[in-house]
Amino acid sequence: MPINLQMGVFYALLAGILWGIGPLLLKKGMTLSNVSAATLIEQCVSVLVLGILAGLRGELVQLDFASKAFRFFALAGIIGASFGKIFYYKGIDTVGASKATSVKNSSPLLTTILAVVFLGEDLTLPIALGVVLIVFGIGVLTRMEIKGEGRPNRLIYFFYPLLAAICFGINPVFKKMGINAANLPTLGSFTSQATALAVMLTAGRLLKIKPKWEPIPMKSLVLFSVSGITEALGSLFTFYALSYAPAVLVSPVWRISPLVTFVLARFMLKGVEVVTLTDGMAASLIVGGIFVLSLG
DSSP states (O other): OOOOHHHHHHHHHHHHHHHHHHHHHHHHHHTSSOHHHHHHHHHHHHHHHHHHHHHHTTOGGGOOTTSHHHHHHHHHIIIIIIIIHHHHHHHHHHHOHHHHHHHHTTTHHHHHHHHHHHSOOOOOHHHHHHHHHHHHHHHHHHTSOOOSTTOOOHHHHTHHHHHHHHHHHHHHHHHHHHHHHOOOHHHHHHHHHHHHHHHHHHGGGGGTOOOOOOOOOHHHHHHHHHHHHHHHHHHHHHHHHHHHSOHHHHHHHGGGHHHHHHHHHHHHSTTTOOOOHHHHHHHHHHHHHHHHHHHO
């Protein structure tokens, strides 16, 4: 596809909106279930949806396990869609959807650094300013008072969301490399999500994400499944965004999800999670930094 920055940003925005809704569905579902069930059900639904779409678009028959594109798509799935997602969902379970999403969405920091080092991008003043805003936003979150008996210290409390941020920071670089090798966005999304599912069913045991037969309340099953659809479409739209525009531009744009999560959490998570004005200010700082980054 030719470079079209407007289309790239459009798809990135769609991905950000969908990924802002997903954590809220997971958090509500996890009140009656657990992280393992949420992760595996959502991932299975995501792979199923993307497999159907890849088949309908005629891209599935072009799957080549020996190709360079497949290797990059698979690496994106291993790093971002599997371990990044596991760390992210554990973060949602410990610090809540709004805080975990805000910290996780600091990932463009690492993406920008990798773009500068490996793709020859310039470190401009807007990029530097965006970095400062994002770091300050994370600082606001991590300095908040954590109440309640038996809570871990601040560093441990935000450990999983920070690990998720690192994984998701590396992820767009491999996605872009895969798209450059073979412009097959639906196949790329399906490959990354299917690889992630394979990792979760094996290495996920190291992080206590293990498949097992257990009763899942219907409400949780529905919420996890709908979240899987938002995850699938969000992933697909990121690949389309990368087909039209550079990673250094669209990767920050699809990280608008903290604001979507923050706004909707006040309505969807009443009685489940307390979302304060400080959370919103931190999310705004982080997304503001991401916006400035995109100007660089």
